[in-house]
Amino acid sequence: MFFASPLVYAGASSSDEFSETELEAGLVANAMYDLAKEDEEIGALAEEVNTASSSSSSGEGSDNDSASDGSAELDASIAVAQQQAQQQAPDGPQARGGKAGKGKKKKKGVRFELKKLFKMGKRQKAANSRRAVPSRAVPPRKKPIKTRRADTNVISLSLGSLADGVTLATGEAIRCSQCSAYFSAVSQVTPNDADADDEDDDLVGVWNCEFCGTGNEVELARPEIPTANSVDYVVSGMTVASDARESNVVFCVDTSGSMCVTTEVSGKVKLKGQDRRNKEFAELRSFGDGSNQFLRGQSRNTTYISRLQCMQAAVETQIETLAATEPAVRAGLVTFASDVKVVGDAAAAEHTIAGDHLDDYDHCLSAAAELPLGAPVVDSAPALRAKLDALSEEGQTALGPALVTAVGMAAQRPGSEVIVCTDGRANIGVGSISDAPTEAEEDETTAFYERVGLYAREAGVTVNVITIDGTDCSVENLGIVTDATSGTVDVVDPLELTSNFSSILAEPPVATAVEIVFLLHKGLRFREDDVAADSNILTRTIGNVKASSDVTFQYSVRRDFLDALTEDASVPFQVQIHYTKLNGMKCVRVITQSKTVTHSRAAAEADADVAVLGLNAVQHSAKFVNEGDYTQARAYSHANSHLLSRISTTEQSKRQFVAWVHNAAAVDDLARNEQASEHAAGLFLSDSDDEAADVTVRMSKKAHKKKMRSRARKDKSSAVMYQQKAVSKASFM
Known part of the structure; x- marks a missing residue:
């Protein structure tokens, strides 16, 4: 928990004005x-x-x-x-x-x-x-x-620190009966027996909650009294015995007709699937005089790389890297055009979702269960590479059904990821987006992507989206899913797909099912849209978090406490982070700090971050x-x-x-x-x-x-x- 200033500014709020x-x-x-x-x-x-x-x-x-x-x-x-x-x-x-x-x-x-x-x-x-x-x-x-x-008056919370170890609490947590604050290192107890100062005696007395003022009867063994500002409480034990990451990484790739659009690259470049394409081109040339067709002045020393070829190279590179660096990870493949091909880890025959089933959300979700990712990527990599090399471009863009299927496949293991790569907006099946939608159709589309995002977040799945520059993919709607799951969204040149895939997979989730409960002193209030006016308690669901996941909060002093909070008074802050480790252990991290009040804006800004x-x-x-x-x-x-x-x-x-x-x-x-x-x-x-x-x-x-x-x-x-x-x-x- 990082404070923008070591001092809490308790000045009256004012406004800045700007002209257009x-x-x-x-x-x-x-x-x-x-x-x-x-x-x-x-x-x-x-x-x-x-x-x-x-x-x-x-x-x-x-x-x-x-x-x-x-x-x-x-x-x-x-x-x-x-x-x-x-x-x-x-x-x-x-x-x-x-x-x-x-x-x-x-x-x-x-x-x-x-x-x-x-x-x-x-x-x-x-x-x-x-x-x-x-x-x-x-x-x-x-x-x-x-x-x-x-x-x-701003606080930053680095959620990536959940991967770091902190003091493990002993004994059961003691919480305020009114506001549910945790007893912490800043809490004070008035002993029932004023003479009970023996360190071997239990601490028995009244804890007046520093957040709401409620008196709570407590009895604590001395070793159980928190002394660190950051403490972890274990809610339930591990469910995964191995420390090796065994999550799923599902590649959801577009093979629609528009993926054949090419980019000109100087020089002769050897590409995946080029032998097959050369054979197809030779067959086409057989209908003419058999010669290559070039415009006058056009360089012969060029290679035309399609979007699909860029995607094939990017996915294959990631599969090879995963096999070498994290062999226990499970990799899966879902492709989509006019239908959806559920390849999985290529250990079994692929399953096709087509026709009316493309409009059935539940069918798409259940289809993923038919091909569980059982083989680690070190074993499945050769078969997956062969499936990738055989892909070709044709048809429409069943992005919505494919997204649901990919999320369902990833959801087999919490902490998993989906990477969607597309060059066009969904135009067939659930989640499809028409060129001139009615208001009802827009609401239905938004509700679909919100539903997928919520399901993915609850299942501990992060969804990332990469779209191709110069295309219309409705990133606005796809971003609803990435935003809900702490994923990324990017618009890139097709030649940069490999580096973008790499940057996504370079930062896997460090915790899942993250929920924040933030408590302020009763004289403070949050200034956030998702908090009721004048409330000093904030609850926010985050989902998956990565090493770089940071959230910020704004707060201010309540008007009726401007005079009550005197200069140099101390006010407490506590954040309770409920989270699940990648080994399945459920914990609550409690971070509590106290800060000093000042009525001077200059003093608050003196050491600001x-x-x-x-x-x-x-x-x-x-x-x-x-x-x-x-x-x-x-x-x-x-x-x-x-x-x-x-x-x-x-x-x-x-x-x-x-x-x-x-x-x-x-x-x-x-x-x-x-x-x-x-x-x-x-x-x-x-x-x-x-x-x-x-x-x-x-x-x-x-x-x-x-x-x-x-x-x-x-x-x-x-x-x-x-x-x-x-x-x-x-x-x-």
Whole structure:
């Protein structure tokens, strides 16, 4: 449990206001202006960049001339954010699917990174100022955009630490009869016998719960009194005797007709399945004069690689790596086109799901049980490779039925993973998406993907999705499943499939069935959408977690406690993490800490953690985008820019600020560009509707806006949104 500040800020809440003009300048430009204003040295650096830009702006090809309608900034921000996430990954060989790294590249100086951001900000600002105004533009807001002023009352929880050992509690847990808080190292007991100070005597007395104040009679043997801030309680024992991972990895791959689309690669490349394809091409040429057909001037030294061939190579590479590094893992294969082929581990004859069965959710789920993954990958690899080599492209895209089947196959063992690779949206069977769906059809589609996600999460299955760049796969809907299961979603070039498969398998789950119960002192409250107003207790279901799984929480002091919580008062925090280890052992990890209260914003910000605050800002901005509130997402990022620029005073914090700008800009750019697209299309979804006085009207309009924006969001924007919702703290270090 990481606190953004060692002090709890107990000041009255206030707001920041932004005009649409300020937001349209772009997050990068405004963030760098904020930083330059706070730091004299960086201000001089900004002036240096401005002077250099001015001297070169007279000729063609200057920064301003290179500005476009803003879409380039989105792609650039995505690329930088993804590159940083990869560079910030832990050192050492990847656990699965990857090769040992060559070591981290030497970091550029923070001054170099800041100069790059100043230049990016200038280009972004110029691009936004030159953006064409749609002929039917939405009238500008008359009122400024308000958002809560950012403060340091933020907590980050690194769920990947569940893989680490902590103190194992002895004896049974003692819990408050009112709020269910655990007795911990910060708890105090008033002994019934004031003279009972012998360390051999049991501690008998009243524990006044530090969270709700309820008196609880307790009797504790001295060795059972918790002394560590983090303690594990065992609920039930192991169900798996071996420590070796025996989970399932199911590859769910698209073999529809569009997977034959090729990418030109320079040189002659030997590909999987090329002998079979050469034979097919020879048969086709036999209908003509038998010669190869090239255009004038076209290079003969090229190879055309299809999407399916890229996928075959990527999956085969992962199977070979798993066989070498984690031979006990079970690997399975499900393919889909106009029907679904359930290959399993290729030990038995494959099963085909076709016709009306494609519309039957339960049939697809039960079909997976007919081919259990019994053989470890070290034994099944040769047969699976042969099945992969024999794949060919044809037909439609039964993605929905295949997804259900793959999840059912993976669910045979908790802690398993599904990797879906597709280049098109589902268009046959359950989960299919029509080009012009009715509202009822949209609701049915959303309900289907929510159902799959919930089933997978409860079964301890992580679902990951890889789609092909330049295609329409409805990442918005597929992301519902990955979001629910702590999986990943990405839009990639087909030639990069192997590296993306590797990065997914390099980070397997470390725990399943994770649920968080978070308790605050009764004078505090959570500021989260999934918590009732003024509540100091939060419950959240997470599901599977990986080493990089981080979640953040915002809290504040209740108004009626602003005076009661005096300067230097102490308030407790406790998180109870219910989880299942990969060996089947069920545990509850209880982490309890106390923090000191301050009424001074400056004191709270003095030792603030930029990484924790930046992580929280990006995750919550992405959540606003997911809810369809683009303006609030952007305003929230800009408000955090004011705070982060103030506290970025050291070399390390400035580097973390740079990382935050890159990640936050990806969210800000997608929100701005999606708004511009919808305005240009005449889809007027004004965020000022959220200010309606009537609560029912306001909620109805927000729900409608969320649905319309979800439907309109492009695959790349959806991918960025889901990626930034799940961004980890490592991206800011």
